[in-house]
Amino acid sequence: MQGENAYIDWLRQRIPSSPRVLIGPGDDTAAVTWGAGPACLITTDMLLEGTCFTLEDSPIQVAGVESASPLRVGHKAMAVNLSDIAAMAGIPVAAVVSVGLPRRGGRHLGEELFWGMKERADEFGVAIVGGDTNSWDGPLVISISLFGEPGPAGIVRRSGAEVGDWLIVTGPLGGSIRGKHLDFIPRVREALALSSLVRLKAMIDISDGLSLDLSRLCKESACGAVLWSDRIPKMPGVTLQQALGDGEDFELLAAVHPTDAKRLLHEQPIEGIQIHAIGEVVSVGLWLDVDNCRKPLDVSGFQHILQ
Amino acid sequence: MQGENAYIDWLRQRIPSSPRVLIGPGDDTAAVTWGAGPACLITTDMLLEGTCFTLEDSPIQVAGVESASPLRVGHKAMAVNLSDIAAMAGIPVAAVVSVGLPRRGGRHLGEELFWGMKERADEFGVAIVGGDTNSWDGPLVISISLFGEPGPAGIVRRSGAEVGDWLIVTGPLGGSIRGKHLDFIPRVREALALSSLVRLKAMIDISDGLSLDLSRLCKESACGAVLWSDRIPKMPGVTLQQALGDGEDFELLAAVHPTDAKRLLHEQPIEGIQIHAIGEVVSVGLWLDVDNCRKPLDVSGFQHILQ
Numbered sequence: 001m002q003g004e005n006a007y008i009d010w011l012r013q014r015i016p017s018s019p020r021v022l023i024g025p026g027d028d029t030a031a032v033t034w035g036a037g038p039a040c041l042i043t044t045d046m047l048l049e050g051t052c053f054t055l056e057d058s059p060i061q062v063a064g065v066e067s068a069s070p071l072r073v074g075h076k077a078m079a080v081n082l083s084d085i086a087a088m089a090g091i092p093v094a095a096v097v098s099v100g101l102p103r104r105g106g107r108h109l110g111e112e113l114f115w116g117m118k119e120r121a122d123e124f125g126v127a128i129v130g131g132d133t134n135s136w137d138g139p140l141v142i143s144i145s146l147f148g149e150p151g152p153a154g155i156v157r158r159s160g161a162e163v164g165d166w167l168i169v170t171g172p173l174g175g176s177i178r179g180k181h182l183d184f185i186p187r188v189r190e191a192l193a194l195s196s197l198v199r200l201k202a203m204i205d206i207s208d209g210l211s212l213d214l215s216r217l218c219k220e221s222a223c224g225a226v227l228w229s230d231r232i233p234k235m236p237g238v239t240l241q242q243a244l245g246d247g248e249d250f251e252l253l254a255a256v257h258p259t260d261a262k263r264l265l266h267e268q269p270i271e272g273i274q275i276h277a278i279g280e281v282v283s284v285g286l287w288l289d290v291d292n293c294r295k296p297l298d299v300s301g302f303q304h305i306l307q
Numbered sequence: 308m309q310g311e312n313a314y315i316d317w318l319r320q321r322i323p324s325s326p327r328v329l330i331g332p333g334d335d336t337a338a339v340t341w342g343a344g345p346a347c348l349i350t351t352d353m354l355l356e357g358t359c360f361t362l363e364d365s366p367i368q369v370a371g372v373e374s375a376s377p378l379r380v381g382h383k384a385m386a387v388n389l390s391d392i393a394a395m396a397g398i399p400v401a402a403v404v405s406v407g408l409p410r411r412g413g414r415h416l417g418e419e420l421f422w423g424m425k426e427r428a429d430e431f432g433v434a435i436v437g438g439d440t441n442s443w444d445g446p447l448v449i450s451i452s453l454f455g456e457p458g459p460a461g462i463v464r465r466s467g468a469e470v471g472d473w474l475i476v477t478g479p480l481g482g483s484i485r486g487k488h489l490d491f492i493p494r495v496r497e498a499l500a501l502s503s504l505v506r507l508k509a510m511i512d513i514s515d516g517l518s519l520d521l522s523r524l525c526k527e528s529a530c531g532a533v534l535w536s537d538r539i540p541k542m543p544g545v546t547l548q549q550a551l552g553d554g555e556d557f558e559l560l561a562a563v564h565p566t567d568a569k570r571l572l573h574e575q576p577i578e579g580i581q582i583h584a585i586g587e588v589v590s591v592g593l594w595l596d597v598d599n600c601r602k603p604l605d606v607s608g609f610q611h612i613l614q
Contacts, residue, residue, distance in 0.1 A: 130336070139445050
C-alpha cells in the first residue's frame with residue numbers, strides 16, 4: 001500500500017481511530033482485529049497501463065520501457081501485493097481482483113492476466129476468491145486487494161527501529177525496470193524465516209527506491225539513518241545512484257539489533273538470498289557515508305505527483 | 308462483486324477449492340474462514356469514469372448522462388460495495404481504497420472523493436484503513452475493497468431459493484440514472500432487520516437490473532421464477548421495461564417462504580422502506596406474468612461486453 005506521501009499524511013489526519021483498527025494508513029498493510037481470530041492484514045495496490053507497466057500489442061507504449069505479456073503483468077500485480085504482506089512478516093491468505101479491460105481484445109487479455117495472477121497466488125497458497133470485471137475505452141487497470149494473517153512472530157511495522165540498529169536488505173538493488181519489476185518473487189518466505197530467527201524491529205519493502213523507502217521507515221520510527229555506500233548490494237551494471245533511487249526492487253529493508261545483524265551476515269541462514277548490512281540507525285537525518293565522510297542522502301525515488 | 312457473467316463462470320472453473328474459502332466467485336461477496344473469529348466477507352468494486360459515472364469539469368462526458376461532483380462519485384464508490392455486503396445480510400467493517408487520479412487537478416479531486424467515500428463509510432461504521440494513490444494520464448479510476456462479518460442470522464447467499472418461495476424487493480425500481488445511482492443509501496440495515504425477522508433463503512442486490520440479477524439468483528439456486536408484472540414497484544415516470552432492466556437500483560431481491568412474505572407485506576416492519584412481493588420461484592425458466600399470461604422474461608440489464 002503506497003501512494004503519494006503528502007496524500008497519505010492528509011488521509012491519516014482524517015481517519016478517526018477505531019477500536020478495531022490496529023494499523024491504519026502509513027504502513028505496508030493495514031490491520032484490523034477479527035473477533036477471536038488472528039488480526040486481518042489488508043493491503044491493496046493498483047497497476048495502471050503506461051505508468052506501472054506497458055503491454056505488448058497495445059497502442060500505449062512508453063519510450064525506454066520494454067512492453068510485457070499480460071501473463072507477466074499478472075505476475076507483477078499479485079507480487080506487489082504479496083510484497084506488502086511480506087513487509088509485515090505476514091502470511092497471505094486470499095485476494096480479490098478488479099480489472100478495467102480495454103473492450104477490444106479484453107477477454108483474451110483478462111484470461112492471460114488471470115493466469116499470471118494465479119501463478120503467483122498459487123506459489124504462496126493464496127486463493128483468488130472473487131473480483132469485479134469491467135470493460136471500457138481506457139487503458140488496462142488492475143487493482144488487487146490481498147488479505148493475510150500475522151506470522152508466528154507477530155506483525156512487523158515500519159516503526160520500531162532504534163538508534164544503533166543495523167539496516168539489512170535481502171538482495172541487490174537497482175535496474176529493476178530491465179525486467180525484475182515484472183518477474184520478482186516476493187520475499188514472503190524470507191520475511192517469515194527472518195522473523196523466526198531474529199527480532200525484526202522495523203521493516204518495509206523497497207518499492208519506490210531505497211532512499212525514499214528508508215525515509216518512510218525512519219519517519220515512522222522517528223529516527224534517522226546512515227547508509228554505507230560501499231556496502232549497498234547492486235544489481236549488475238547498476239550505479240550507486242540507481243541502487244538508491246530506481247525502486248521496484250521489492251527486496252526487504254529491516255532494522256535489527258547489531259548482534260542479530262552480525263549473526264545473519266555470518267550465518268546467511270536464509271536459502272536463496274544473501275543478507276547485506278547497509279547502514280545504521282541514528283537519531284536524526286538521512287545520510288550517505290562515502291569514504292568515511294557523511295553527506296546528506298538525496299531522497300530520490302518514484303512518487304506520484306498530483307497537481 | 309460483479310462482472311461479465313461468462314468471465315465469472317470462466318474464473319470459477321479455474322479457482323481450486325480451498326478449505327478456507329467458504330464462498331468464492333459467483334456471489335455478492337466472497338467468504339473466507341478466519342481462525343476462531345467470524346468468517347471474513349470480502350467484496351470489491353471498481354468504478355471507471357465515463358462508464359460508471361461522469362465527472363463535472365472533466366473532458367470525458369457521455370451524452371444523456373448528468374455529470375456528478377467528486378463527492379457524489381465518492382458516495383457511489385463506497386455505497387456499491389456496502390450494497391454487496393447488504394446482499395449477504397452482513398455487517399461491514401473496514402475498507403481499502405485505490406484510486407488512479409488524473410494528474411491535472413488530481414489532488415483536489417482525490418480529497419473530494421475521499422470525503423464522499425468517508426461520509427458513506429461513517430454512516431455504516433466502516434473504517435477506511437488504507438489504500439493506494441496513483442496519478443496517470445488516464446480517466447479517474449476508483450477501486451474499493453470492503454470487508455465485513457456475517458450478521459447474527461448468518462450469511463445469506465444467492466443459492467437457497469426453493470420452488471414456491473415468493474420474491475420480495477425493498478423498494479421501487481428503474482430510472483436510477485437520474486441520480487439515485489449516485490445518492491442511494493445501501494440496504495445494510497434493512498438486510499439485517501429482514502434477516503432477524505424471517506429466513507432469507509436467497510438474496511442479491513439489484514445492481515445490473517431486476518431481470519438480469521434475478522437470473523443470477525435463479526442460476527445459483529437452480530430454479531426458475533415468474534415475475535408478476537403488475538406488482539413490480541416502479542420509480543415515478545418509469546416503464547415496466549425500465550424497472551426490469553435499468554439496473555443500479557441497489558434494492559435487495561430476496562426469496563422467502565410465502566408465509567413470511569405475506570407477514571412482511573402485511574406488517575411492513577422495516578422503517579423507511581416498503582416491501583413488495585413481485586413474483587414466485589418456479590422449477591424452471593424465467594417468466595413474466597402479464598394479465599395472467601406467462602411469457603418468457605427478456606433478461607436485459609447492464610453487462611460488460613468483452614471481445
